[in-house]
Amino acid sequence: MLQVKNLTKIYDGGVKALDNVSFEVPDGQFLAVIGLSGSGKSTLLRCINRLIDPTEGQILWDGEDITAASPEEMRRIRRKIGMVFQHFNLVHRSKVITNVLAGRLGYVNPAWSLLNRFSKEDMEKAVKQLERVGIADKANQRADELSGGQQQRVGIARALMQDPKMILADEPVASLDPVLAHSIMKHLEEINKKDGVTVLCSLHFLDLVHRYADRVIALNQGQLVFEGSPRDIDDKKFKDIYGRDAERVG
Amino acid sequence: MKEKKSSAWKSIQFGLAVLLGLFVYAYGFDVTKVNLEELRSERRQQSLTRVTRTLAQPDLITYDKQEAIVNSPLYVPCPADNNLSAIPAADTAAAYLAITPACANPGETVQVEGFNFPPNIIGPIRFVPGSDPLNVVTLGRESIKTDGDGHFITSFVIPDRISEEPQHIRVTISENVGSPRFTQNAKDTWDKIIETVFMALLATTAGTILAFPLSFIAARNLMKSVRSPLTSVALSVLGWPIGMGLGYYIVNQIGIFTIPLAENIFTNLISVAVTPFIFWYAVRWALPQEEIKIPSPSLRLTRLLVLFIAILVAFFGFFQLAGLATNISLGIEKALGSFGFLATFLFQVSDILRIITPALGALAAGGTLANFLGHLGQRISEKNATARVKTTNLILAALAGATVLGLLGALVEWLYQVGQFEYTFWAPVLIGAGLGLLLAAFTQPKDTLPTGMVVYSITRTIVNALRSVEALVMAIVFVIAVGIGPFAGMMALGLHTIVSLVKLYSEQVESIMPGPLEAITATGANRLQTIIYAVIPQVIPPYISYTMYRWDINVRMSTIIGFVGGGGIGFLLQQNINLLNYRAASTQMIAIAIVVASMDYISSVLREKYV
Numbered sequence: 001m002l003q004v005k006n007l008t009k010i011y012d013g014g015v016k017a018l019d020n021v022s023f024e025v026p027d028g029q030f031l032a033v034i035g036l037s038g039s040g041k042s043t044l045l046r047c048i049n050r051l052i053d054p055t056e057g058q059i060l061w062d063g064e065d066i067t068a069a070s071p072e073e074m075r076r077i078r079r080k081i082g083m084v085f086q087h088f089n090l091v092h093r094s095k096v097i098t099n100v101l102a103g104r105l106g107y108v109n110p111a112w113s114l115l116n117r118f119s120k121e122d123m124e125k126a127v128k129q130l131e132r133v134g135i136a137d138k139a140n141q142r143a144d145e146l147s148g149g150q151q152q153r154v155g156i157a158r159a160l161m162q163d164p165k166m167i168l169a170d171e172p173v174a175s176l177d178p179v180l181a182h183s184i185m186k187h188l189e190e191i192n193k194k195d196g197v198t199v200l201c202s203l204h205f206l207d208l209v210h211r212y213a214d215r216v217i218a219l220n221q222g223q224l225v226f227e228g229s230p231r232d233i234d235d236k237k238f239k240d241i242y243g244r245d246a247e248r249v250g
Numbered sequence: 251m252k253e254k255k256s257s258a259w260k261s262i263q264f265g266l267a268v269l270l271g272l273f274v275y276a277y278g279f280d281v282t283k284v285n286l287e288e289l290r291s292e293r294r295q296q297s298l299t300r301v302t303r304t305l306a307q308p309d310l311i312t313y314d315k316q317e318a319i320v321n322s323p324l325y326v327p328c329p330a331d332n333n334l335s336a337i338p339a340a341d342t343a344a345a346y347l348a349i350t351p352a353c354a355n356p357g358e359t360v361q362v363e364g365f366n367f368p369p370n371i372i373g374p375i376r377f378v379p380g381s382d383p384l385n386v387v388t389l390g391r392e393s394i395k396t397d398g399d400g401h402f403i404t405s406f407v408i409p410d411r412i413s414e415e416p417q418h419i420r421v422t423i424s425e426n427v428g429s430p431r432f433t434q435n436a437k438d439t440w441d442k443i444i445e446t447v448f449m450a451l452l453a454t455t456a457g458t459i460l461a462f463p464l465s466f467i468a469a470r471n472l473m474k475s476v477r478s479p480l481t482s483v484a485l486s487v488l489g490w491p492i493g494m495g496l497g498y499y500i501v502n503q504i505g506i507f508t509i510p511l512a513e514n515i516f517t518n519l520i521s522v523a524v525t526p527f528i529f530w531y532a533v534r535w536a537l538p539q540e541e542i543k544i545p546s547p548s549l550r551l552t553r554l555l556v557l558f559i560a561i562l563v564a565f566f567g568f569f570q571l572a573g574l575a576t577n578i579s580l581g582i583e584k585a586l587g588s589f590g591f592l593a594t595f596l597f598q599v600s601d602i603l604r605i606i607t608p609a610l611g612a613l614a615a616g617g618t619l620a621n622f623l624g625h626l627g628q629r630i631s632e633k634n635a636t637a638r639v640k641t642t643n644l645i646l647a648a649l650a651g652a653t654v655l656g657l658l659g660a661l662v663e664w665l666y667q668v669g670q671f672e673y674t675f676w677a678p679v680l681i682g683a684g685l686g687l688l689l690a691a692f693t694q695p696k697d698t699l700p701t702g703m704v705v706y707s708i709t710r711t712i713v714n715a716l717r718s719v720e721a722l723v724m725a726i727v728f729v730i731a732v733g734i735g736p737f738a739g740m741m742a743l744g745l746h747t748i749v750s751l752v753k754l755y756s757e758q759v760e761s762i763m764p765g766p767l768e769a770i771t772a773t774g775a776n777r778l779q780t781i782i783y784a785v786i787p788q789v790i791p792p793y794i795s796y797t798m799y800r801w802d803i804n805v806r807m808s809t810i811i812g813f814v815g816g817g818g819i820g821f822l823l824q825q826n827i828n829l830l831n832y833r834a835a836s837t838q839m840i841a842i843a844i845v846v847a848s849m850d851y852i853s854s855v856l857r858e859k860y861v
Binding site: 081098 | 540629778782788
């Protein structure tokens with residue numbers, strides 16, 4: 001269970017990205033986070049694995065206080081939280097397999113990383129994850145030789161290498177065409193349903209939300225403006241979330 | 251109306267700017283003493299022509315010479331009876347001279363005609379005093395030039411040497427025989443240009459190796475997020491000097507312990523073969539590749555102990571390796587013959603290994619202890635109550651401040667030899683302690699300090715300061731430190747390479763894509779792992795490119811570093827210019843041009859291929 005309590009983030013420039021946000025995510029849920037660009041979705045997700053340090057508030061995960069974790073504890077927490085990014089964030093010049101293996105770094109002793117050494121089990125595991133997302137044949141290509149959809153699959157394989165209990169997906173399909181978007185979302189859904197991994201996924205398109213999410217939270221200017229089932233988003237709620245002039249597309 | 255005014259104002263501004271520009275350039279002309287009059291003066295033009303012509307004939311190729319002399323007798327003055335019968339008829343089959351008249355008084359002119367000489371040659375024509383035709387003493391400074399048929403005719407003024415015996419006029423012909431060969435100067439140039447290229451190579455290599463790790467701590471984007479609480483900072487500041495002292499002492503002791511063992515080549519061989527295995531297995535046990543559970547404290551302690559022993563064994567192995575290299579090099583130097591430089595190389599490498607091992611040990615121990623104490627500090631400030639952390643901070647910060655300023659004071663004492671210990675040591679210690687106390691008193695005990703930015707600023711400052719000192723100036727210092735020669739030049743170029751590459755490299759690190767960095771951090775990788783897996787792959791191509799560029803610069807620099815005694819071809823060039831030996835200097839200039847141009851070409855080809 002992930003509990004977010006009164007989370008507030010104020011950036012150095014004084015921008016209030018999150019304003020007293022509180023919600024809970026039970027284990028194994030697929031939670032969609034929606035809202036306009038700049039509403040604080042990315043900040044929220046990054047606060048959960050402390051890529052961004054929140055200004056105030058608390059995040060508890062299975063009772064452990066993430067916001068108060070020491071660097072050593074943070075390493076142990078982060079390796080259980082996979083993350084998938086809008087722009088994939090692969091290391092372009094490295095091979096696909098190396099990118100996937102990087103997901104294991106939270107477990108590997110840093111001294112061995114100096115030698116660029118992964119154990120045999122990790123190598124096998126990496127190939128297995130690539131098979132799972134259907135691009136095992138690309139293992140030895142450079143990451144930037146892959147198409148967008150393939151790169152995002154590598155991103156998912158990297159997250160899977162972590163044996164995650166939770167995956168944070170920051171607009172994972174915003175840079176992909178609709179067909180690819182569905183195939184990527186299906187991978188996330190499968191991981192969520194089959195492995196019981198909690199997924200927090202920020203999304204732009206409501207039809208994707210309806211199709212894949214168990215529950216939705218919506219942010220507007222850093223504030224939590226909606227929490228509930230995707231079916232409950234009617235026109236009025238929609239205008240609350242996206243502003244009065246917004247029109248539904250797709 | 252308003253527009254008009256502004257346009258007038260603009261014209262005035264423009265006019266003023268033009269005037270200012272004129273003024274600047276006029277002053278520039280004055281300062282740089284632009285003077286074309288000098289260029290037009292006849293004296294200048296003559297010497298310029300002479301030097302240019304000499305430069306156009308580089309001293310590069312020579313031939314073996316074969317000299318032949320052709321003598322022809324004559325009387326000076328004419329004998330009293332005018333009997334010239336003592337003069338034999340010339341052998342017209344070979345080269346011969348005909349002198350008319352065959353006798354003359356001093357100061358008179360005779361006509362000398364030569365036949366059957368080699369065509370189109372120049373040779374000296376001399377008067378040989380005394381009756382001996384093989385006399386080496388000759389008079390005169392004229393020369394003859396034969397035509398296409400090997401014939402010449404010239405007039406010769408008889409010098410003031412009188413004798414009753416027939417004297418001689420001699421023409422010396424020298425002919426090139428055999429194939430052309432390089433002059434001594436060409437060979438020297440070749441030697442020195444090789445020296446130059448390798449000087450640049452070694453300087454670039456050493457510079458790159460050292461600049462690589464430094465470039466990461468001089469990159470703002472990596473260092474900005476490094477923050478730690480005061481307890482941790484103070485403890486690691488204390489850890490560095492203590493650790494370095496301890497490390498140096500311990501490794502030196504190992505060295506002393508090793509020396510008697512290192513003389514025997516069999517002990518060497520066994521140690522060098524065995525220690526890596528011990529080290530490898532110990533490290534593999536002590537540092538498991540992956541660890542899911544948190545190990546128990548006793549296991550952790552045992553691991554630390556094993557690791558420590560493994561490292562001691564490794565240093566023992568290093569010393570033995572150095573000993574082995576020395577022994578081998580001494581043994582094989584004679585057997586290698588002209589490849590003896592390989593043995594010398596081995597010997598020097600072993601010497602370097604022996605010198606840097608204690609330094610390495612000191613650095614490693616300092617780093618480890620500082621790191622360990624830093625972690626300890628982190629824990630102390632996390633697990634204890636604020637008031638207790640504050641007290642700890644006050645004590646530790648005072649100690650750390652005292653240590654840092656005390657060490658700085660000791661440096662000042664060594665540099666300026668003030669000799670008053672109370673000012674150069676105790677005063678800084680007190681000030682440092684005071685500053686530490688102030689820092690601890692005015693910061694929140696659990697707040698983190700921007701340690702990364704402090705380290706970044708210090709590194710950047712040192713690098714920028716050193717970078718502004720030209721390699722040529724550094725070479726002067728190193729010439730004093732290690733003596734005249736290419737080694738001094740290499741050291742100077744190497745140091746300059748380090749500081750310039752640190753700047754260039756770290757700018758590359760600062761411009762990497764932040765996405766992968768974020769992604770790798772999110773997997774739980776620590777800072778070192780993030781650098782290895784997210785930063786290094788992104789910066790390798792520009793690093794290669796900059797290294798090549800630097801090698802290029804180093805080759806160019808090393809051609810002139812000899813001017814200040816730094817070895818390489820510059821030494822030769824300067825010598826020849828000072829001796830006004832422009833033909834030799836020309837050879838060296840051509841060599842430099844060829845090397846620099848081909849380096850330019852090679853590096854551009856390689857850059858295109860790999861980047």
